[in-house]
Amino acid sequence: MSKNKYEYKFGLLGVGKMGSAILGGLINKEIYKPEEIVIYTLEEDIKEKYKKQGINIANDEIDLFNSSSVTLMAIKPQIYDSVLEKVKGNYNNKTIISIAPGKKIEYLESFFKDAFIVRAMPNTPALINQAMITYAVNNESEEEKIEEAKKIFSSIGKSIVLEEWQIDEAIPLNGSMPAYIFKFAKDFIDCGIGHGLSEEKAKELALNSIIGSSLLALSSPDDLQTLINNVCSKGGTTIAGLQKLEENGFTTSIQACFDACVNRSKELGK
Ligand SMILES: NC(=O)c1ccc[n+]([C@@H]2O[C@H](COP(=O)([O-])OP(=O)(O)OC[C@H]3O[C@@H](n4cnc5c(N)ncnc54)[C@H](OP(=O)(O)O)[C@@H]3O)[C@@H](O)[C@H]2O)c1
Structure with a gap:
């Protein structure tokens, strides 16, 4: 799969508290233009709201993953298994960002073959662009992809890279x-x-x-x-x-x- 195969630069799964904060940050800071973004949510009123702003709406979770070069999952950890079963596959040259507590890179890799994985933990000051985000990646040599993830995080606050095991240990200090x-x-x-x-x-x-x-x-x-x-x-x-x-x-x-x-x-x- 080539880079150009993905129609949109950024895809967002789940537009709740964290998802909407990230979306707001990306648009306000002009990290992506609305037409470069695709989202998928279950709520019709939220789809309508963002459609009016020129953001694209995916047909379902699979469509979202197949059409976005970077996909950020802002859904609850409790539904990861069922959603990831639906969207699993080979995602060469794609970045997947997960912000769920406890969901390890190894677990994510078992669903997303060949993808560049970022496991991150933000906090709710994201709502006012003051988030403190921790993150770890599955391939430190992917400098361009790391820069893009950092650019996404910069739209909602500050980020620091950690060893993956430290993300859980740091949650009381940022997420919670x-x-x-x-x-x-x-x-x-x-x-x-x-x-x-x-x-x-x-x-x-x-x-x-x-x-x-x-x-x-x-x-x-x-x-x-x-x-x-x-x-x-x-x-x-x-x-x-x-x-x-x-x-x-x-x-x-x-x-x-x-x-x-x-x-x-x-x-x-x-
Ligand atoms: N809130 C925080 O302080 C915080 C901090 C750090 C990390 N996080 C993490 O961020 C993630 C999102 O948390 P949140 O607080 O934003 O949760 P949230 O407000 O409940 O948002 C999740 C959204 O995903 C939607 N959704 C459920 N199933 C979906 C599907 N199959 N496809 C698309 N959308 C779906 C939900 O819709 P319904 O409500 O209709 O189910 C809801 O709108 C979680 O993993 C959470 O642990 C949150």
Whole structure:
């Protein structure tokens, strides 16, 4: 199969939360023109919406895979087996990107003979082009294809390459991290409300403090422990709170959360 055999440059299977964020990023950043994109989804209203924007609609999953040079799968891991059974075949000179937790390159290769495989893990800040994406590939010598995958990822955020086994281990740090941060912020905001602040002001204070602290930590030469120490003056307010976090098992809870998240990712891949 030659490169030119694929009618469209980019194909997307599944246009849910992640798929629509990626599609939006690709169009807004003009990585591909709408007419270079083909999608397949089960929902008629979504097909209509994107058709109006000049995006092509595949007839089914097989048509999508056969017509796109790069195909990104944004469907749930639970339906991979049934969908991949339908579309399996020889895909010479084609790139397949999977963003499902636990679905290994070896598993994907068993369905897609000769394809260049990218296993990636994004997160929901993709919705505002601030995703943190990890990825691994099945052939590191395919530089052009790696560049194209990175270009796709750049439309929704930043990407870093990992060893494949590290993708599951890193999921708490990127794929699932937004939920943990939201939970952390929500608990603090709820306490603020309990202490008499309005929800609006508590939210503004907490969320902007999280942004500012992240930006400080990313730009500072100091390590995180030094940055923690810098806020904790002896006998002060912060240290009083931190001691309570530790007494109440904060670090142990984070470790249990991390392990459960990684283990679930591995289970989903079985
Ligand atoms: N959301 C996250 O934070 C996140 C983070 C990292 C990775 N991911 C991964 O990204 C992938 C997509 O997740 P999501 O959150 O975007 O899920 P989602 O919102 O449920 O989107 C999946 C979409 O695929 C559609 N679909 C189901 N079967 C299909 C088929 N045969 N052909 C085409 N479309 C089909 C679904 O339609 P119906 O709803 O009608 O079934 C739904 O619209 C998953 O593998 C997920 O694990 C998600």
